[in-house]
Amino acid sequence: MNTAPVTVKTRSASLSPGVTTRTRHRHRSDAESLAEQDSALNATEEPPGHHGTGRFRFFPDVPDSCWNDWKWHFRNRITSIDRLSRYIPMTPEERERLELVTGRYPLAITPYYLSLIDPYNADDPVRRQAVPSYEEMTMGRIGMEDPLGEREDSVVPGLVHRYPDRVLLVLTDICPMLCRHCTRKREWRHGAWTRTGTEIEAMLAYLWSNTGVRDVIISGGDPLSLSTASLESIISRIRDIPHIEIIRIGTRYPVVLPQRIDAGLCDMLSRHGPIWLNTHFNHPNEITPESAAACDRLLRAGVPVNNQSVLLRSINDSIETMTKLVHGLLKIKVRPYYLFQCDEVQGTEHLRTPVETGIKIIEGMRGHTSGLAVPTFVVDLVQGGGKVPLQPNYVLSMADDELLLKNYEGKVFRYRNPGSTENEENMPTPLSVSGVVESLTAEADLLLKTRGKTDENRVGIRS
Numbered sequence: 001m002n003t004a005p006v007t008v009k010t011r012s013a014s015l016s017p018g019v020t021t022r023t024r025h026r027h028r029s030d031a032e033s034l035a036e037q038d039s040a041l042n043a044t045e046e047p048p049g050h051h052g053t054g055r056f057r058f059f060p061d062v063p064d065s066c067w068n069d070w071k072w073h074f075r076n077r078i079t080s081i082d083r084l085s086r087y088i089p090m091t092p093e094e095r096e097r098l099e100l101v102t103g104r105y106p107l108a109i110t111p112y113y114l115s116l117i118d119p120y121n122a123d124d125p126v127r128r129q130a131v132p133s134y135e136e137m138t139m140g141r142i143g144m145e146d147p148l149g150e151r152e153d154s155v156v157p158g159l160v161h162r163y164p165d166r167v168l169l170v171l172t173d174i175c176p177m178l179c180r181h182c183t184r185k186r187e188w189r190h191g192a193w194t195r196t197g198t199e200i201e202a203m204l205a206y207l208w209s210n211t212g213v214r215d216v217i218i219s220g221g222d223p224l225s226l227s228t229a230s231l232e233s234i235i236s237r238i239r240d241i242p243h244i245e246i247i248r249i250g251t252r253y254p255v256v257l258p259q260r261i262d263a264g265l266c267d268m269l270s271r272h273g274p275i276w277l278n279t280h281f282n283h284p285n286e287i288t289p290e291s292a293a294a295c296d297r298l299l300r301a302g303v304p305v306n307n308q309s310v311l312l313r314s315i316n317d318s319i320e321t322m323t324k325l326v327h328g329l330l331k332i333k334v335r336p337y338y339l340f341q342c343d344e345v346q347g348t349e350h351l352r353t354p355v356e357t358g359i360k361i362i363e364g365m366r367g368h369t370s371g372l373a374v375p376t377f378v379v380d381l382v383q384g385g386g387k388v389p390l391q392p393n394y395v396l397s398m399a400d401d402e403l404l405l406k407n408y409e410g411k412v413f414r415y416r417n418p419g420s421t422e423n424e425e426n427m428p429t430p431l432s433v434s435g436v437v438e439s440l441t442a443e444a445d446l447l448l449k450t451r452g453k454t455d456e457n458r459v460g461i462r463s
């Protein structure tokens with residue numbers, strides 16, 4: 001086992017990797033308290049992930065004091081194909097190809113996340129998110145480096161101001177794991193960095209002078225890669241700004257390194273609320289006793305946890321998998337918030353699905369399970385166009401006095417608007433207005449028979 005500290009090229013000295021013996025001892029007692037909390041949770045609530053972790057398959061000799069210490073995981077991330085091949089069988093040809101890929105798009109997997117992978121299944125949904133694929137190169141010219149135009153919307157380095165009342169802060173590009181579908185893959189080749197003190201001062205000055213900003217999102221690279229003390233020094237200064245109402249943190253730590261959500265971090269977050277946390281579970285196999293306990297600690301610290309999934313080919317692109325995921329999230333009290341269409345990022349084409357797939361998944365969930373479980377399916381437009389929510393078309397026509405609506409079973413109903421003098425008895429009985437819409441032709445036929453004009457601005461999306 002490689003226990004050397006991770007070499008991190010920093011622009012400031014605020015990162016936490018590289019632990020002294022003294023701090024390791026301190027975290028040993030944190031780890032013990034983590035283990036107690038985890039076993040308390042497990043006694044009352046069985047998380048839905050059926051795989052559990054393969055910790056003892058891959059890391060049989062690692063003691064609990066290390067396994068429960070997030071800094072141990074960070075230092076021991078798997079960052080080379082050579083080391084990865086000790087855990088996941090590869091042919092010499094595969095190794096050679098993956099070496100090529102990591103020359104352009106590096107590799108980093110935490111021991112914890114690796115332990116969720118079935119090493120003998122090339123299609124394992126956790127593996128496909130973490131292990132490089134040769135398709136990142138063969139399809140590497142498709143898409144854009146910065147499809148969301150974040151560089152154009154950066155008003156000061158690391159601060160993106162696109163919407164009127166909220167801004168995005170990027171404090172570091174360091175993530176515990178490099179997700180193969182990452183929108184900010186372009187940043188990986190610049191090495192690891194964190195914002196300098198001068199850059200942070202410029203961000204804070206911008207926030208002070210823009211009184212319309214009420215919501216600050218701190219996101220990836222993963223902000224929880226900073227030490228708790230460094231993060232607190234920034235969050236507390238944002239809290240001093242009277243017009244900033246809420247802070248949101250975007251992090252994948254609860255999923256890929258849940259040990260990071262320790263008592264010190266939770267105490268700090270609870271002191272500076274309201275803080276919301278958005279995390280990023282993509283598959284039910286990621287819901288484990290450890291990740292469930294991490295979310296539980298956040299919730300007990302008064303930090304609401306929402307989930308933003310990315311729709312990924314052969315990983316979670318089915319109604320069955322997505323339903324299992326959202327049900328699992330609700331069991332650990334995490335709200336499914338967004339389901340993102342995978343962005344047009346170079347090196348991710350092999351993981352992208354047609355937009356239609358997302359709409360069909362939402363259609364397959366809506367009405368068949370609680371509305372609380374159904375995320376909003378969203379496409380983030382290129383060139384900074386922003387997020388567009390997409391959903392199945394339930395409005396077949398809309399006139400002044402009535403609408404023609406399709407329910408989750410495909411049955412069509414008339415719905416009277418207030419003020420309409422028509423009632424059901426006076427309405428001409430249209431043919432087939434009530435029934436199941438089974439095809440586009442059937443829907444068009446119904447539209448022709450509907451009284452009044454349809455809304456010309458409405459674009460119907462068939463799913």
Ligand code: SF4
Nearest residue numbers: 175178179182220252
């Ligand atoms: S955690 Fe987020 S920012 Fe970091 S690599 Fe994964 S998707 Fe990208």
